[in-house]
Amino acid sequence: MLTTTELNRIEDFDAVRATWHQLWAQTARATFFQTPEWIETVWAHYHGPQKLRVILVERRGEIIGIVPFCVRTVRRKVGSLRMLTYPLNDWGTFFGPIGPQPGTAFRVALRHIRSTPRDWDLIDLCWVDEAASEFLEVGLAMREARCGFLARPRMEVRICRMNGDWKSFVDGKSHNWRRQMRRDLHQLEAAGEVRLLRYRPEAGGSGAEPEHFEIYQLCEEIAKKSWQADAESQSTLCSPRVRQVLLPLHRQAAALGMLDVAVLLVGERPAAFFYNYAARGHVYGLRMGYDPAAELAGAGKILLYQMIEDSFRRGDVEYCFGPGRQPYKDRFATEMRHAYSFRHYARGSFRSQLLQLRERVCERIMSPQALIDKGLVT
Structure with a gap:
């Protein structure tokens, strides 16, 4: 007999933290985003009404699965709606139940949601x-x-799988690809010695150690020079609204041993960075940036090349580039996976039914592929 308990306060996490971590360790492809530390850190930074609904699935008093839901108010063309969803908010690409039996946990958690008053x-x-x-x-x-x-692809996610060894990976690329990488490296070496700095601390400590902040500052230094720093979205590492979230997450990731940063130095000058989270060999690329100076042309590409090579050497499983169809991802990706949206419209909600009606109209006037492309997060 499976039963459920619902947590509605971040403060309740302490009582189940140890169990959460044990179940996380049994979760396939688990990420930093599925830790209680990530959820409790980002929770305070969401600007809008929200309610936490974390469902603990239990068997004879033992927690066998955790399904973190939340209800957030979102704006759509029909007005404001309360959306039951996972608390990821597009910081990552994939999310799901925590534990060794995610399907069972989800089924029981959804049954619990349906048995409680609809909010x-x-x-x-x-x-x-x-x-x-x-x-x-x-x-x-x-x-x-x-x-x-309604189930539909929402993200196209490029991934580089570290199957085999680095030599086999490179040999599988085209002659032009290999020649271009050699040429780019040779041109970059004219500006100074090219060196990879890979920072992946072991778990432990508070996460506030000076060396953790120094590597973050190094990435910020590069980010301030990149084109993204002036972009309207203000979503780069040094943007104030992003920094106020990423810096406390940086400390948590470092303490958990899930921080991974790659920096390319050219003549000891910081030229490019990839800011990642890593969990059991699964690496997620959260942010990247490069110095646009002419003499450092190609630094981002060379950093990606050397970082992937280093990941092969370390025995990593895969590198996830996040959503989007940017050409640089295709040069290194070995596969593409979709992140799907599963959407249900409540019959008792007028605005939700309006949204569903709008969806049905779009289905009549647009092709299936056009609908997918329209909804993709890039």
Whole structure:
């Protein structure tokens, strides 16, 4: 007999933190985003009404799975709606239940949601990995709970799988690819010695150690010179609204041993960076940037080359480039996976039904591929 307990306060995490970490260690492709530390850190930085609904799935009093839901108010063309979703908010690409049986945990958690008073207008699970073991079970569970749903790709995620060794990876690339990489490296070496700095601290400490902040400052120094620093989105590492979230996350990731930073030095001059999170060999690229100076042309590409080579050497499993179709990702990616959205519109919500009607109109006037492209996060 499976039962549930619902947590509605961040302060309640301390009571289940040890169990959460144990279940996280048994979760396939677990990420930093699925830790209690990540959720409790970003929770205070969401600007808008929100309610925490973390479902603990238990068997005879023992927690066997955790499903972190939340209800957030979002703006759509039909007005404001309360959306039941995962608390990822597009910081990453994939999210799901924590524990060794994610499908079972999700089914029981959704049953719990349906048995409690509805405080949402729609369910939108935006980050379901098509390769996840629970992918098919999400749809089955929603049907079982009488939640009619729409499933559609929401993100295209490029991934470099570290199968085999580095030499085999390079040999599998085209002659032009290999020649261009050699040429770019040769040109960059004219500006000074090219060196990779890879910073991946072991778990332990408070995360506030000076060396952790120094590597963050190094990335900021490069980010301030990059074109992204002046972009309207203000989403780069040095942007104030991003920094206020990333810096406390930086400390948490360092303390958990999930911080991974790659910096390219050219003549000891910081030229490019990739800011990542790493968990059990699965590396996620969160931010990147490079110095646009003419003499450092190609620094970002060379850093990516050397970072992937270093990941092969370390025995990493994969590098995730995040969402988007940028050409540089395709040069190194070995596969592409979709993050799916599973969406259910509440019958008792007028605005939700308007949104569903709008969706049906779009389905009549647009091709299936056009609908997918329209909704992709890039």
